[in-house]
Amino acid sequence: MAKRLKVLIAEDEYVNLMGLRVNLEDLGHEVIGEAKDGEEAVRLAAELDPDLILMDINMPGIDGIQAVEEINEIREAAGKEIIPVIIISGYHDQNLVDRANEVGVFAYLVKPVREEELKVAIEVCLARFREFQELKKEYQRVKDSLEARKLIEKAKGILMYRNNLKEDEAMRALQRKSRDSNKKLVDIAKEIIEADRILSI
The missing domain is CATH 1.10.10.10 (Winged helix-like DNA-binding domain superfamily/Winged helix DNA-binding domain)
Structure with missing residues (x-):
């Protein structure tokens, strides 16, 4: 079995949040925090130090991409490795994908998220994150x-x-x-x- 991950979910819609929680737990991972808006996601990422973040792109306050940017800035300022992130959106939008790539998002999912899709996205996200770490070390x-x-x-x-x-x-x-x-x-x-x-x- 793959490593059990500590996951932070940032999702303002209760039904979607519960669906993601159930899927993650069925896949053997632990949900250590739930954020209902971007600011809370930034705060919980700093407090809980998750292995992975599932971030809804459209949330009250700052959006998911801006939240990821702030999380990364805080961690880099503290000399810590960034946290791998999967962005979740209600629809596919290439501009959003491009923005997400620019701030270090490693995978992208469209709602509704099925368990098998989430499993694959986590694998892809972690593989890309490892590649990023190796490139950073080489640099x-x-x-x-x-x-x-x-x-x-x-x-x-x-x-x-x-x-x-x-x-x-x-x-x-x-x-x-x-x-x-x-x-x-x-x-x-x-x-x-x-x-x-x-x-x-």
């Missing part, structure tokens, strides 16, 4: 690598200037210092840059 790895390269080049330039070294000699000096101190090359580069800054004051 961070590339970003960190480029930053490290810039710092190493800067430190190499400092050694060349201060010790009258050629480029390959400066690089070997960096590598030797990295080995001798058992520190990463980028950490040695940061130390050299900081020492140069202090000497230049």
Whole structure:
């Protein structure tokens, strides 16, 4: 059986809300909160930390997409991973789908939602969310690598200037210092840059 998810439902129509609750529980998941409007959805997402949110697109106050945007902003500001979201609408609208994609919604359902459709949407949503996480990690790895390269080049330039070294000699000096101190090359580069800054004051 798939992982039991803690789910927040944001739906202002009682009949639809109960239908989603029953379907989720039949699929083995736990409903940990119910929001009747967008503002409540934002608050409960922060308080309950669900694994998944089912968000009706048309609700009193702020709409579902705006609520998702605010939830993501709050979590990113707190250094947390965003929560995967399935948007639910009364009709199919490509503009809504496009808006939903822009704020990080991973699946889209049209009412009335049948249990089998919900099961598939959850699987699709979680698979896309995992892909998003991997892409994010890869982006961070590339970003960190480029930053490290810039710092190493800067430190190499400092050694060349201060010790009258050629480029390959400066690089070997960096590598030797990295080995001798058992520190990463980028950490040695940061130390050299900081020492140069202090000497230049």
